[in-house]
Amino acid sequence: MVRRAAWACSAGLALSTAYEPIALPWVLPVAVAAFLVCLDGVPVRRAWIPGLAFGVGFYFTHIYWMKQSLGIAPWVALAGVEALFYALFATAAAAFLGRRLWPLWVAASWVTMEVWRSQWPFSGMPWGRLSFAVVDTPAQWALPYVGMVGVSFLLALIAALLAWLVRTRGARWHGAAALVLVTAALLAPTLHRERLPTIGQVTVAAVQGDVPGPGNDILYDYRQVTRNHVDATVELADRVAAGQAPAPDLVVWPENSTAVDPFADEETRSGIERAVAAIGVPVMVGAIVDDGPDYALNQGIVWNPSTGPGDRYTKRHPVPYGEYIPFRQYLDLNFGQLAQITRDMRAGTRSTPLRVAGVPVADAICFDIAYDDGIRDQMLGGAQLLTVQTSNATFIFTHQTDQQFAMTRLRAIETGKWTVVASTNGISGIIAPDGTVVDRAAKRTTDVLLDRVALTDGVTPGVRWGRTIGRTCIGATLWGLVLVTLTYRRARRVRSHAPATEEGTT
Known part of the structure; x- marks a missing residue:
């Protein structure tokens, strides 16, 4: 044996x-x-x-x-x-x-x-x-x-x-x-x-603002992380105004582009509103939102230039012992990195796509891309585009980022949808329905990916x-x-x- x-x-x-x-x-x-x-x-x-x-x-x-x-x-x-x-x-x-x-x-x-x-x-x-x-x-x-x-x-x-x-x-x-x-x-x-029919096109911008300091700690200078994304979006708006870049129809920021509640923190909210007003189109903001004193929500928020925050997607699969501690009330886990998890993240239940600039968009936040349920439900709900908001800063020096990006490419093939990935400092990319990476940002850099993508209708048999x-x-x-x-x-x-x-x- x-x-x-x-x-x-x-x-x-x-x-x-x-x-x-x-x-x-x-x-x-x-x-x-x-x-x-x-x-x-x-x-x-x-x-x-x-x-x-x-x-x-x-x-x-x-x-x-x-x-x-x-x-x-x-x-x-x-x-x-x-x-x-x-x-x-x-x-x-x-x-x-x-x-x-x-x-x-x-x-x-x-x-x-x-x-x-x-x-x-x-x-x-x-x-x-x-x-x-x-x-x-x-x-x-x-x-x-x-x-x-x-x-x-x-x-x-x-x-x-x-x-x-x-x-x-x-x-x-x-x-x-x-x-x-x-x-x-x-x-x-x-x-x-298998190919789904194309019913239109949109121009999408994916913003990778980068993470200051060591690069693997999103909380090292979380306000600068938000500023990086604001500044990159405002710079894109300046290039659009100068005729140096096409105007996007929507902009995607990554998960943890703000690590504090933008509804409670005035500095964060004003920065987001400045970026949205400058670009003049909806921005999908990745934010940690308070849910009472003991809980938080990891959300993708559609921030519109005229009406402000609107549709939201909440991460369906928070990571145990990473974003919440199971059985916290029975165990004393106040040691090591677990001590930094002072409140638990609740799971989302949304099963319909977001409406962003009139486009039904299926959203996935970080590890959500590895699970079938959320993506399947949103595709059956009529999604025409897939976005992935992710913060892989914790894993930026490991091969986790490569494994997750490979899964994301496979999801694009499985769903037959163009896929837009926005990460804090890598890997951000634009992926075609055949899995081809048509645009990609280098790790640990500030970059804005601006591409014309197709909207596809229907659901694949898979x-x-x-x-x-x-x-x-x-x-x-x-x-x-x-x-x-x-x-x-x-x-x-x-x-x-x-x-x-x-x-x-x-």
Whole structure:
């Protein structure tokens, strides 16, 4: 078992290389297949051991940026919890291995695990889904058809079929045929890419104001952060007035472009109003807004030049132990960086797009881009453009920013929408519906991206049916486990009633 666990841990390490910063996506099906081979012949009750080893090898490496940015304790806590999900998956996979059509059951179990850990505990942690590794590969074109969940299922199924061929030493031709068919299904959209109809165009400005001081502490000089965004917007207005730049239809500021409540702080409010009046179009302001003495809201506020603040989007997935402390009333966590979280951030529930300059805009704030629900709801509500307001200053010296930007590019492909990313000091960019980065700001600089983007109408099949695919996988997994349990009990009952042989065995 020790040797199996070591091999499983190595497979997890290999899987982490499929993502940024190494980004070798071809490793993905091989690494998952190697993990499944490690489970071959392992009793169900002990399968959690190589499963946990795989999870440790993968997740501790995949989110190593958390140790670099937040410290050892949050990194160990989060990676440890996520590794447990792979232990649970291994238990289910071991129950299915060797049974009829087991690759399908295993692939469904993998998706069930991903969906589960993307929602629980607390708001979950989607980082590390298989589909997040397919950027710049032919597999990305399947996203508009089957969504993130569907692509994860197909990748897991390909890995399971590879493991099947290894277990049978390639002797079963139908296993090879199934592998070819599933791979062809994943890659078929390269021949006919899903495109939503264009219904108009707008000029968008994404402002990256930069973070003073060390660059990784948004609170080091939070007022200067706001001034940077105000000054960059006013400078853009001056260039527009001088005929040096086209006038934008809307402007996007990042999350934490103001770290204090603009409704309560006069200096912050006056700065925002000066910038909005100068540019003369709505500005999406990223602000921390008070919600009583003990709570706050992380919001994107549409600030109009004539009517002031209007429509708002509140971050749907605040980060536990980063933006709020679960069970604060029961635990004394007044130490380290946790001591800086003096009040908890409430989660938003908005499911409709914002109206910005007459355009229905789906908004996502930072980690929201990794979750399916908020983006899906706003797309179904008629969004024609996707914006991402993010403050990655805490992670600016790590590869978290690259992983998140890769996810954002995949979301643009999945939704079929132009995507505008505004970050405090990186990575800001303008992304086309095919994932192409048409404009990008360098990290730790002040820059304004000004581009003409298209508005697209409708919803891709992947967005519309992604949740259904996930629920189907969950239902199939539960049903499969019920069947396995009933079969096991029936077999035990038959053995217990079998007549004894002369040697006394049954």
